[in-house]
Amino acid sequence: MAGVLVYIEQVGGDVAAVSRELMGKGQELAASLGGPLNALVVGGDVAGLASQVVALGAATVYTVSDASLATYTTDGHVAAAKATVEAAQPALMLASASFQMRDFGAALAADLDAGLAVDVTDLKVEGGAVSAVRPSHGGNVINTYTFAAGRPVVALVRKQSFAEAAGSASGGTVTSLPLPATTMRTQVNNVAPKTGAVNLTDAAIIVSGGRGLSDKDNYYKLIPPLAEALGGAYGASRAIVDAGWVPYEHQVGQTGKTVSPKLYVAAGVSGAIQHLAGMRTSRNIVAINKDPEAPIFRVANFGLVGDVNEVLPLLTAELRQRLGR
Amino acid sequence: MHIVVCMKQVPRDNSVKINSDLSINADGIEKIINLFDEYAIEEGLAWNEKHSGKLTVLSMGSDEWVEQMRRALAMGATDSLLLKDASFAQLDTLAAAKVVAAAIKKLGDVDLVFCGRNSTDDESGAFAPALARALGWAQLTYVGKVLDVDPAGKKVTAERHLETVVETVTASLPAVVSVIKDINNPRYPSLLKIKKVAKIQPPVWTAADLGVSGLSAAATISSRVPPPPRPSGEIIDGPDAAAKVRKLVDKLLENQII
Numbered sequence: 001m002a003g004v005l006v007y008i009e010q011v012g013g014d015v016a017a018v019s020r021e022l023m024g025k026g027q028e029l030a031a032s033l034g035g036p037l038n039a040l041v042v043g044g045d046v047a048g049l050a051s052q053v054v055a056l057g058a059a060t061v062y063t064v065s066d067a068s069l070a071t072y073t074t075d076g077h078v079a080a081a082k083a084t085v086e087a088a089q090p091a092l093m094l095a096s097a098s099f100q101m102r103d104f105g106a107a108l109a110a111d112l113d114a115g116l117a118v119d120v121t122d123l124k125v126e127g128g129a130v131s132a133v134r135p136s137h138g139g140n141v142i143n144t145y146t147f148a149a150g151r152p153v154v155a156l157v158r159k160q161s162f163a164e165a166a167g168s169a170s171g172g173t174v175t176s177l178p179l180p181a182t183t184m185r186t187q188v189n190n191v192a193p194k195t196g197a198v199n200l201t202d203a204a205i206i207v208s209g210g211r212g213l214s215d216k217d218n219y220y221k222l223i224p225p226l227a228e229a230l231g232g233a234y235g236a237s238r239a240i241v242d243a244g245w246v247p248y249e250h251q252v253g254q255t256g257k258t259v260s261p262k263l264y265v266a267a268g269v270s271g272a273i274q275h276l277a278g279m280r281t282s283r284n285i286v287a288i289n290k291d292p293e294a295p296i297f298r299v300a301n302f303g304l305v306g307d308v309n310e311v312l313p314l315l316t317a318e319l320r321q322r323l324g325r
Numbered sequence: 326m327h328i329v330v331c332m333k334q335v336p337r338d339n340s341v342k343i344n345s346d347l348s349i350n351a352d353g354i355e356k357i358i359n360l361f362d363e364y365a366i367e368e369g370l371a372w373n374e375k376h377s378g379k380l381t382v383l384s385m386g387s388d389e390w391v392e393q394m395r396r397a398l399a400m401g402a403t404d405s406l407l408l409k410d411a412s413f414a415q416l417d418t419l420a421a422a423k424v425v426a427a428a429i430k431k432l433g434d435v436d437l438v439f440c441g442r443n444s445t446d447d448e449s450g451a452f453a454p455a456l457a458r459a460l461g462w463a464q465l466t467y468v469g470k471v472l473d474v475d476p477a478g479k480k481v482t483a484e485r486h487l488e489t490v491v492e493t494v495t496a497s498l499p500a501v502v503s504v505i506k507d508i509n510n511p512r513y514p515s516l517l518k519i520k521k522v523a524k525i526q527p528p529v530w531t532a533a534d535l536g537v538s539g540l541s542a543a544a545t546i547s548s549r550v551p552p553p554p555r556p557s558g559e560i561i562d563g564p565d566a567a568a569k570v571r572k573l574v575d576k577l578l579e580n581q582i583i
């Protein structure tokens with residue numbers, strides 16, 4: 001058991017950014033573990049992708065290609081991964097922390113009786129043992145788990161935690177493995193893009209509104225136009241999602257989405273601890289609230305005490321003018 | 326049809342402290358049913374009403390949890406089961422799933438398990454998949470809508486709501502389904518029902534009852550700290566709203582934030 005195996009995710013026929021990040025960090029971790037950096041590509045037809053992954057520095061790219069693997073199923077993709085683990089014997093397996101990869105990674109770890117760390121933000125190897133840093137409790141606790149050497153570890157990593165692999169002519173090879181006979185207990189009938197999908201987690205700028213917007217009409221009058229002026233997406237507190245103003249897709253917080261944009265604007269949001277749980281790691285936070293004592297100001301880089309009804313239209317107009325949108 | 330709903334008790338908010346032995350201290354914070362589990366209970370109740378069977382609310386926890394289990398009973402669960410043993414306290418999610426799987430196997434006649442998509446304290450989302458694998462059953466995670474439960478045809482069909490797509494998937498029963506918040510509106514138990522269940526003591530199964538032993542966490546916690554504090558911010562001053570807004574935009578541009 002040595003080295004690292006990265007599960008490669010695909011976006012429209014290309015290697016996902018997060019997978020390139022895992023190949024970048026994987027290089028360093030594999031060296032510390034004294035083994036190779038290998039990768040795994042699973043899908044319906046993955047030949048094109050495999051050569052891209054060789055260029056990201058994999059010693060061996062394992063491919064498991066089968067018509068039944070064209071869409072994700074837990075049974076199919078876990079079976080493919082287990083066959084690869086058998087061949088590659090990695091000490092550490094890396095995948096992203098997306099919902100699909102949590103479905104996959106937890107099942108794989110359970111089957112392998114491996115250690116598991118989910119939503120990992122940092123990894124290191126010391127004396128052959130893997131340590132994984134992961135926040136819990138809405139980011140209020142930062143845990144470091146240290147796994148005993150000798151038992152494989154599955155780490156599901158939060159995107160943008162590491163720099164992407166530089167890409168090197170590594171002279172790696174591609175090895176194709178057959179999909180072992182597997183009972184597929186699920187059947188995917190349809191995959192549809194979410195309508196009006198807001199990928200809040202990917203947005204660089206987010207403008208969120210809360211109960212301070214008074215009602216649904218006022219929210220839509222003030223928040224999306226500001227988001228648009230900034231080229232960002234719009235979010236919401238749970239209070240106004242539960243009140244039916246805004247779909248759940250937009251909820252930020254402990255029971256909604258966890259976001260870390262470059263800029264998070266909170267308007268008419270009090271900053272309850274459950275809301276902070278979803279946005280406190282944003283790089284910059286602007287708070288607009290009429291109550292100078294609102295807890296949101298405690299995490300804000302820039303605070304503006306004022307009435308949203310007055311401030312937001314001015315801010316939208318000012319940004320439109322100065323950003324030329 | 327027998328449905329099991331797995332329920333965890335969590336602190337209402339995450340303003341927890343860290344003890345010197347690195348355990349989590351949630352003293353003084355109100356305890357509630359993990360929010361996603363409340364949706365799982367509601368979904369279980371709805372399908373149980375449709376197929377008139379049995380709904381067991383199952384927790385691996387301590388006596389303290391009985392209060393939240395009673396809330397589930399007041400909502401309409403027909404049965405409850407508490408898994409309690411000193412040896413369960415230090416288990417990680419994968420080992421906990423093995424304990425719960427042993428209980429579900431012992432129950433014998435379970436067709437469908439509902440869980441919340443994750444707990445709001447540990448937040449890994451690993452429990453439902455780990456449980457499904459320990460049972461050798463199908464799993465449907467991040468479900469935002471259950472379209473059909475067909476006990477005779479042994480199938481469940483549901484929508485999985487992922488970040489950017491919605492998958493419609495049919496799984497064979499028995500299966501484990503984890504649900505998101507959007508799926509339904511959990512009912513509030515009436516005062517009368519809360520009174521009616523106030524004295525119910527869930528049956529307790531221990532490690533010996535379940536025949537589980539030798540389970541342990543795969544990792545040790547080598548450090549547990551609060552997050553680094555955010556650098557203190559700045560309040561934008563000005564004679565009026567327009568001046569403050571201009572100053573804010575200046576700062577955002579100056580710092581290359583926009």
Ligand SMILES: Cc1cc2nc3c(=O)[nH]c(=O)nc-3n(C[C@H](O)[C@H](O)[C@H](O)COP(=O)(O)OP(=O)(O)OC[C@H]3O[C@@H](n4cnc5c(N)ncnc54)[C@H](O)[C@@H]3O)c2cc1C
Nearest residue numbers: 210211212237238239253254255256268270275290307308
């Ligand atoms: C288990 C659990 C999970 C939860 N999960 C989440 C979660 O995921 N996300 C989340 O957001 N919340 C969550 N909450 C709810 C959270 O505790 C708060 O209730 C919620 O965040 C409050 O929303 P708010 O800030 O919009 O409303 P409020 O707390 O009512 O705040 C409104 C704010 O607007 C300001 N305001 C009012 N009028 C104006 C005006 N004209 N101009 C400017 N400012 C104004 C007020 O000063 C106040 O600060 C959860 C709670 C629980 C118990």
